[in-house]
Amino acid sequence: MKNMTVLGAGIMGHGVAQLFAQAGKNVRIQARRQESLDQARELITNSLKIMVEKDMLTTSEMKATQARITYTTNLYEALQDADFVLESIPEVLELKLDTYEIVESVVSEKTIISSNTSTFPLKDLTQRAKHPERFIITHFFNPPQLVPLVEIVKVAVTEEKVIQATYHLMKEIGRSPVILQKEVPGFIVNRIQVAMLREAFHLMEMGVATAEDIDIVMKGSMGFKWAFCGPMESQDLAGLQTTKYMVENLLPELSDVKEPPAFLTEMVENNQLGIRTGKGFYTYADNQAAEKIRKRDDDFLELLRLLNREKETLHSYSG
Ligand SMILES: NC(=O)c1ccc[n+]([C@@H]2O[C@H](COP(=O)([O-])OP(=O)(O)OC[C@H]3O[C@@H](n4cnc5c(N)ncnc54)[C@H](O)[C@@H]3O)[C@@H](O)[C@H]2O)c1
Known part of the structure; x- marks a missing residue:
């Protein structure tokens, strides 16, 4: 597969377009408004420049990557x-259904159509499709040009060759894809994330920890370990007898609420939406968003460098 089309040039679209182009694909990125495209071009340029600064890309690779992307409304x-x-x-x-109708009327029958949806089941997305068997979900994570995982979601009607081609494409662009064995709402990551958030919110409501404490705790424990040693591997290392005791003793203590906590609803009602409105769990100065995102991307790149080094070491061990 050589020619990639990315529809939508927002937070996610521009990052995926960048990934395709870095892997040598021809990319066309489309958005309704020219301003979205201009912003996407700027974000891609900035992201590539940081990679050059960190010696993860040469200047000529950066230019070649930029030249492979065409922007259109x-x-x-x-x-x-x-x-x-x-x-x-x-x-x-x-919006998505209307778009697919046009997509199917233009592309060839061999073209794979994937969605980056976070919430819609494939059967809803394909309700008006002429060829539902070539639709698939590829769920990336923000920022997609840096976070390795892609959740691939298929249903019974999805053609095996579509699944395999998508899986290999994700590998080719340097991602770590996982194919869900069956479709469930929220896929895998967001289910685990929401389960964790429910308990974090519960601890805050009980007065056990502040938002800042939760961040310190997670960054210094699970966050530190999980990039290299996943939760299942960690249990094997700890010993499953201990895991069983821990689960048995703590499950009855944990929150099982089915609704967001009142404080979260109140924050949203008061326009405390996080960095974009200057206040969320923390308070942000006017110009802090860009700086914070730049710092996050810098840190993620350093982590990627470490992960890539580990992969290379494993590769050389296995000959
Ligand atoms: N933001 C995240 O963290 C995240 C993570 C994973 C998946 N997703 C999913 O990715 C998709 C895009 O999310 P986002 O955060 O990038 O959104 P966004 O609002 O940042 O970007 C959407 C883009 O689509 C363009 N657009 C709007 N209507 C369009 C249309 N009809 N045709 C073409 N372009 C159109 C907008 O101009 C904008 O460029 C959503 O399905 C979202 O659920 C988002």
Whole structure:
């Protein structure tokens, strides 16, 4: 597969377009508004520049990557000769369905159509599809050009060759894909994340820990370990007898509420939405967002460098 089309040039779309281009693919990225495309171009340039600064990319690789991306507001033009279409437009079902109708009317029958949806089941996304068997979900994580995981979601009707081609494409662009064995709401990561957040919110409500304490605790324990040693591997190292005691003793103590905590609803009602409104669990100065994102990306790149080094070491051990 050589020609990639990315629909939507927002937080996720621009990062996935960058990944495809870095892997040598021709990329067309489409958004409705020229401003979205201009912003995407700037974000991609900035992200590539940081990689050059960190010696993870040469200047000529950066230029070649940029040259492989075409920006357009014209959906029909974006879809010409597409081998793989990645839809990353807003999470509004009608918008996505209308877009797929046009996509299917333009692309060849061999073209794979994937969605970056975080919440919609594949059967909803394909309710008006002429060829539901070539639809698939590829769920990336923000920032997609740095976070390795992609959750691949298929259903019974999805063609095996579509699943395999998508899996190999994700590998080719340097991701770590996982194919879900069956579709469930929230896929894997967001289910585990929400389970963890429920308990963190519960601890805050009980007055055990502040938001800042929760961050210190997680960064210094699970966050530190999990990039290299996953939760299941960690249990094997600790011993499963201990795991069984811990689960048995603590499960009855944990929160099992089915609704968001009142304090979260109140924060949202008061426009305390986090960095974009200057206040969330922390308070942010006006110009802090860009700086914070730059620092996060710097840290993630350092982690990636370590993970890549580990992969290379394992590769050389195995000959
Ligand atoms: N933001 C995240 O952390 C995250 C993570 C994983 C998956 N997702 C999913 O990725 C998708 C995109 O999310 P995002 O955060 O990048 O959104 P976003 O709002 O940042 O970007 C959406 C982009 O789509 C463009 N757009 C709007 N309507 C369009 C249309 N009809 N055709 C083409 N382009 C259109 C907008 O101009 C914008 O460029 C959603 O399905 C979302 O659920 C988001």
